[in-house]
Amino acid sequence: MAINNGIKQDRVSVFANLQHAPPGGPFALAAEYQHDENPNKVDLVIGAYRDDNGQPWQLPSVKEAKRRMNIESIDHEYLPLRGNTDFLDAARTLVFGPTISQNTVRSIASIQTVSGTGANSLIAAFLQRHAQPTNIWLPDPTWANHVDIWRENAPDVNVRWYPYYDGYNRRFNLDGTIKALRTEAQEHDAILLHACAHNPTGLDPNREGWREIAVLCEEKKLFIVFDLAYQGFASGDLDRDAWAIRHFATHPDVEMAVCQSFSKNLGLYGERTGALHVMALIESPSPSADSIENHLVDLQRALVSMAPRLGSQIATEVLTSSELHAMWRDDLLTMSGRIKAMRQALYDELVRLKTPGDWSHIVEQTGMFSYTGLGSDDVAMLKKKYHVYMLPSGRASICGLTTGNVRYTAQAIHEVVTRGRVENDR
Numbered sequence: 001m002a003i004n005n006g007i008k009q010d011r012v013s014v015f016a017n018l019q020h021a022p023p024g025g026p027f028a029l030a031a032e033y034q035h036d037e038n039p040n041k042v043d044l045v046i047g048a049y050r051d052d053n054g055q056p057w058q059l060p061s062v063k064e065a066k067r068r069m070n071i072e073s074i075d076h077e078y079l080p081l082r083g084n085t086d087f088l089d090a091a092r093t094l095v096f097g098p099t100i101s102q103n104t105v106r107s108i109a110s111i112q113t114v115s116g117t118g119a120n121s122l123i124a125a126f127l128q129r130h131a132q133p134t135n136i137w138l139p140d141p142t143w144a145n146h147v148d149i150w151r152e153n154a155p156d157v158n159v160r161w162y163p164y165y166d167g168y169n170r171r172f173n174l175d176g177t178i179k180a181l182r183t184e185a186q187e188h189d190a191i192l193l194h195a196c197a198h199n200p201t202g203l204d205p206n207r208e209g210w211r212e213i214a215v216l217c218e219e220k221k222l223f224i225v226f227d228l229a230y231q232g233f234a235s236g237d238l239d240r241d242a243w244a245i246r247h248f249a250t251h252p253d254v255e256m257a258v259c260q261s262f263s264k265n266l267g268l269y270g271e272r273t274g275a276l277h278v279m280a281l282i283e284s285p286s287p288s289a290d291s292i293e294n295h296l297v298d299l300q301r302a303l304v305s306m307a308p309r310l311g312s313q314i315a316t317e318v319l320t321s322s323e324l325h326a327m328w329r330d331d332l333l334t335m336s337g338r339i340k341a342m343r344q345a346l347y348d349e350l351v352r353l354k355t356p357g358d359w360s361h362i363v364e365q366t367g368m369f370s371y372t373g374l375g376s377d378d379v380a381m382l383k384k385k386y387h388v389y390m391l392p393s394g395r396a397s398i399c400g401l402t403t404g405n406v407r408y409t410a411q412a413i414h415e416v417v418t419r420g421r422v423e424n425d426r
């Protein structure tokens with residue numbers, strides 16, 4: 001038998017048929033950016049807040065919470081399987097407000113999760129197992145991971161799309177959404193809604209639009225999965241960003257889940273801090289909420305046992321101290337304010353340069369991202385020639401803009417857009 005490098009030639013790896021996985025979207029681009037040695041490079045891919053020097057920002061409220069917690073004294077015991085109870089109570093009140101949280105007609109089951117991604121995964125698996133929706137309706141477009149999360153965790157549920165984005169008018173497509181759901185959604189299907197700061201478009205329904213969607217969801221008995229990754233980060237106002245969820249909760253027959261993340265609004269990205277809340281119709285709150293929680297705990301136990309400890313303790317400290325809460329509200333205004341200022345600066349520069357087209361959507365969109373309207377060729381050229389990185393869809397993270405690079409970025413966009421024109425005119 002031939003032996004090569006110590007491996008017998010008739011042996012074949014169990015992974016012999018493994019294909020090379022295609023590089024993973026934003027993370028592959030982020031790696032390319034890291035290796036780019038051009039001093040002018042601009043990272044508009046990053047899904048994390050950066051300060052005006054392009055650096056990660058530790059929120060002062062979080063810093064103060066850690067100081068107060070005397071972090072060295074904290075032990076590393078397991079959390080209970082459901083998670084940190086104080087954290088869950090505070091997190092639930094943050095989403096629903098005090099009145100709904102204490103509602104006795106519909107009770108809310110809550111479990112701590114591995115941040116927002118873990119909450120999305122858990123509800124997908126839970127619905128497949130216990131509600132068996134025929135379809136999950138996702139907005140087109142959506143955060144790319146939603147598709148993978150549903151395919152991996154609920155393979156029996158069909159992924160369907162509702163037309164969220166009206167590319168011609170660069171608006172949220174309310175009519176298209178209503179029409180698709182009215183004509184094609186089946187009773188007890190699930191629908192995913194971004195509660196605020198839709199990723200990637202930065203476009204949310206207005207309150208009238210939310211009301212219409214809520215009525216339709218109730219009529220069609222759809223189960224709503226709210227993804228709440230940007231509460232307070234979008235507008236700077238925690239209550240305003242939770243308005244849609246609280247509005248849906250006023251509909252007596254609506255059942256829903258909320259996937260809550262503290263990655264962006266507390267800057268706890270790597271601490272994987274989040275929760276899943278499930279609001280179901282029940283006669284007698286305690287046993288039913290308990291049984292939902294028990295099943296959530298069982299499912300999550302098989303995957304990760306329980307969510308991590310430290311982030312939930314930091315979050316609890318901030319959420320339960322009135323002083324730290326006030327500091328946090330200021331931090332949210334700092335982050336959302338800087339993003340708004342950068343939107344305005346980019347827009348002003350493009351107008352000053354007389355870049356062809358209407359760029360007002362950049363200031364009208366909210367949250368971390370702008371759907372710039374640039375095509376994949378423009379994006380490719382921005383990267384190759386100007387070292388400005390964004391997703392091929394034209395999604396740009398406004399957090400990557402600073403007072404130091406916004407003019408360069410606008411100039412690069414201007415040159416790419418006008419060069420395209422000159423070439424087309426030839």
Ligand SMILES: Cc1ncc(COP(=O)(O)O)c(C=O)c1O
Nearest residue numbers: 047115116117143199229261263
């Ligand atoms: C829409 C949306 N949902 C969920 C998440 C999940 O974030 P995390 O798992 O860090 O909480 C993100 C992160 O970018 C997001 O944009």
